[in-house]
Amino acid sequence: MDSKKIESWIEGKGKGLKAKPGFEVSITTREEPDSNPIVKAIDMSEIKGEIARLFKENGYKVVKNGDINLDVYVSVKTTTTFEDTPTYSALGKVYIKALNRKNEQIAEITQSSFQQGYTLETVTLSALKEAAQKAAEKMVIQLGVSNHTQEEKSKSIEILFLGFRDYKQYEQIDDILNKVIPASIAKRVIGSGNRASFFAVSNTTPDKLAKLISLELIKGLPFKLKDVYTDKIVFGMEQ
Structure with a gap:
């Protein structure tokens, strides 16, 4: 028996192998019906992009049909104050519901962000992007705990x-x-x-x-x- 030959073969077997990728996620964005209509003027790809960035940074792949589907619901409430110049306030809310391939809910997160400024669309987008970032960060943590629990089994x-x-x-x-x-x-x-x-x-x-x-x-x-x-x-x- 040539042990050196086998050991050499084992070493070669590992060459070129990559670590197992993280789960694949897909992201769908929706507007909450009770939101201020200004939300319709927001480019939802920016909200989706913010969430995708956080997941990619944490080892997930973002695809069209993933192991986990993130249903993202966005809404915003605004107020306007008039002094010398109109000032707009926006409370953006992002709710993320994570579903597995069986369409079973495995996690949910809601986060909000308050922003003020002089342009309504800019303030609204800023509030929603920050809320999306906070929600994505917490969802990554929650899914990580869930995956870790599964691995422990x-x-x-x-x-x-x-x-x-x-x-x-x-x-x-x-x-x-x-x-x-x-x-x-x-x-x-x-x-x-x-x-x-x-x-x-x-x-x-x-x-x-x-x-x-x-x-x-x-x-x-x-x-x-x-x-x-x-x-x-x-x-x-x-x-």
């Missing part, structure tokens, strides 16, 4: 193979594991005595994972399930 597990013969067989095992638990092999370790460990992160139970791997192994590799533990699955070469 996934557990690290070692998948140990004993007695494999050569590099080709090792590569076949690796391909099978990548098929059963795609993008989840975090680490590969070659041990003495022709043994190899694959460390994966999966929210599938060890028993179910062992069965899935076994179903693939019987198609062409002579390995048999030996033991299943809470944090380890052991396969051995059939005698």
Whole structure:
């Protein structure tokens, strides 16, 4: 068994791989019906762009049809005071509702911003953009907590193979594991005595994972399930 050859192959396997991208989000903007009509004069692409910028900066991809859809509702209330020169005040409100692909609500945020100035449209846009920025920042945090909670449900597990013969067989095992638990092999370790460990992160139970791997192994590799533990699955070469 050429351990150096396998180790070299493992190193090469990791070259050119990129980190898993963040979730993809799509953004839809709407006007609240009770808003001041001035909102219709606002270019909604600027509000959408402000939210998109915050999400991109935090590792999300903004696409037309994402894993998460952000329904954005905007409204504004204005007042005018007359002294020497008219002064406009705008209270902009942005409500963001996050939906998953099943159209289930997973988070919601409302933020407001108050601005004053001498041009109604400018003041309104400024208030809405700041409210959008604040709402997007809080939504990123809220979704991050949600994603972190989901990741905590996934557990690290070692998948140990004993007695494999050569590099080709090792590569076949690796391909099978990548098929059963795609993008989840975090680490590969070659041990003495022709043994190899694959460390994966999966929210599938060890028993179910062992069965899935076994179903693939019987198609062409002579390995048999030996033991299943809470944090380890052991396969051995059939005698």
